[in-house]
Amino acid sequence: MKEFQQIIQAYKICQENDQKAALATVVKVDGSAYRRPGARMLVTEDGMLTGAISGGCLEGDALRKAQSVIFQQKSMLVTYDTTDEDDQKFGIGLGCNGIIQVLIEPIDASNPDNPLELLKKALLNRDRAVLLTFFSLKRSKEQQIGTKLLLKSAKWSGDESPIPSILLEEVKRIAGQIEVEGNNLIKTYTEQDELVVFYELIKSATRVLLFGAGNDTQPLAKMAELLGWELWLIDGRKSYATEGRFPSAFKILTGTPEETIDQVAWDLNTVALLMTHNFEYEVQVLKRIQAWELPYVGILGPKKKTFKLLERLQQEGIQVDDRNIFGPVGLDIGAEGSEEIALSILSEIKMVLAKKPGSNLRSKEGPIHEENVHG
Numbered sequence: 001m002k003e004f005q006q007i008i009q010a011y012k013i014c015q016e017n018d019q020k021a022a023l024a025t026v027v028k029v030d031g032s033a034y035r036r037p038g039a040r041m042l043v044t045e046d047g048m049l050t051g052a053i054s055g056g057c058l059e060g061d062a063l064r065k066a067q068s069v070i071f072q073q074k075s076m077l078v079t080y081d082t083t084d085e086d087d088q089k090f091g092i093g094l095g096c097n098g099i100i101q102v103l104i105e106p107i108d109a110s111n112p113d114n115p116l117e118l119l120k121k122a123l124l125n126r127d128r129a130v131l132l133t134f135f136s137l138k139r140s141k142e143q144q145i146g147t148k149l150l151l152k153s154a155k156w157s158g159d160e161s162p163i164p165s166i167l168l169e170e171v172k173r174i175a176g177q178i179e180v181e182g183n184n185l186i187k188t189y190t191e192q193d194e195l196v197v198f199y200e201l202i203k204s205a206t207r208v209l210l211f212g213a214g215n216d217t218q219p220l221a222k223m224a225e226l227l228g229w230e231l232w233l234i235d236g237r238k239s240y241a242t243e244g245r246f247p248s249a250f251k252i253l254t255g256t257p258e259e260t261i262d263q264v265a266w267d268l269n270t271v272a273l274l275m276t277h278n279f280e281y282e283v284q285v286l287k288r289i290q291a292w293e294l295p296y297v298g299i300l301g302p303k304k305k306t307f308k309l310l311e312r313l314q315q316e317g318i319q320v321d322d323r324n325i326f327g328p329v330g331l332d333i334g335a336e337g338s339e340e341i342a343l344s345i346l347s348e349i350k351m352v353l354a355k356k357p358g359s360n361l362r363s364k365e366g367p368i369h370e371e372n373v374h375g
Helices: 002-016 059-072 115-122 165-181 215-227 257-263 279-292 303-315 337-353
Strands: 021-032 040-044 049-051 076-081 097-107 129-136 146-152 155-158 185-189 195-202 207-211 230-235 251-254 270-274 297-299
Touching: 002 021, 002 040, 002 049, 002 115, 021 059, 021 115, 021 129, 021 195, 040 059, 059 076, 059 097, 097 115, 097 129, 097 146, 115 129, 115 146, 115 155, 129 165, 146 165, 165 185, 165 195, 207 215, 207 279, 215 230, 215 337, 251 257, 257 279, 270 279, 270 337, 279 297, 279 303, 297 303, 297 337
Parallel strands: 207 230, 207 270, 230 251, 270 297
Antiparallel strands: 021 040, 021 097, 040 049, 076 097, 129 146, 129 195, 146 155, 185 195
8 A cells, every 4th residue: 555655655756846757557466476466656757766566676667668658658567487497587576476468558647547546546535446457468468458447336437438338237246246355356358358357456554553652652653654553643642642752643632532532534444552551541432433343442451451451341341352352462472562563563553454364474375375266
């Protein structure tokens, strides 16, 4: 998400400077690759790069091809096949073992439905969106349809005209399902001359409700910014919860839980951290947020403290589903000090939201990444 915002900002600068640009997007991966479908890189006519489509090995070659796309104003589908052990023949030393399809599209700034304008719309608010990109491996040497449609808040935008009319109803139906509860999907339509559609789910940045503005939470706020997460800081102490101490906070609220909780916005991509070191304050916070059914509520302190918090709520007749309560907060990585504890906490949040076990990758059978569903 942070990378998307950086690309949009770079695109804005291109517009201001009347610069031409192209967008490279990983649209399909078979086997092993550093980046997955949806990774993007903006290339300007003077060779500036924003974003990445690999760990650094594809960018040089993609830059040259993107500048050709800018000059010709025609899209290009590029295949990087690294399954051959002698990948040095590419001159880019990939060191991977997969086939990576990269779509490079010219950006027409005058077109309100160009790929980056659609991406901007997808990021406008926290509603889920589905971005549709069309390409053909069978006709890889020809002009590609490209990124053409966006579904957001049950409304469509983009250009339908290049899409086969017989296929339009079907792709809209599938996109509608993904917007509600799905994930990325790459589907090949054999009856349409093997046209491939990349249905890309665009989700909002993780929102962190951080209750606690002590010195120990400052490293966590900084790390959350590095991840591109949106941090809301809530504390009862005005002298602690300040922009000077937490410059990366998206919003700062000060006051009692009764005064602040009603001002908090939340959704299914929101998590909460109780790190105030104030038991009574956190009782009131948990009392108010437990009904939100957030996917993750972390409580700093020993397990006994979490038991006491839940016990207090039960005594007041409030039954809490503790499946999303994580106390003590964080992964067991031997963390000491506020920086390492912050790393432990943010890692656990990522693990929970991604529905992963948090185990060592070396013990995992099969590829690191889950395969995108192909149909």
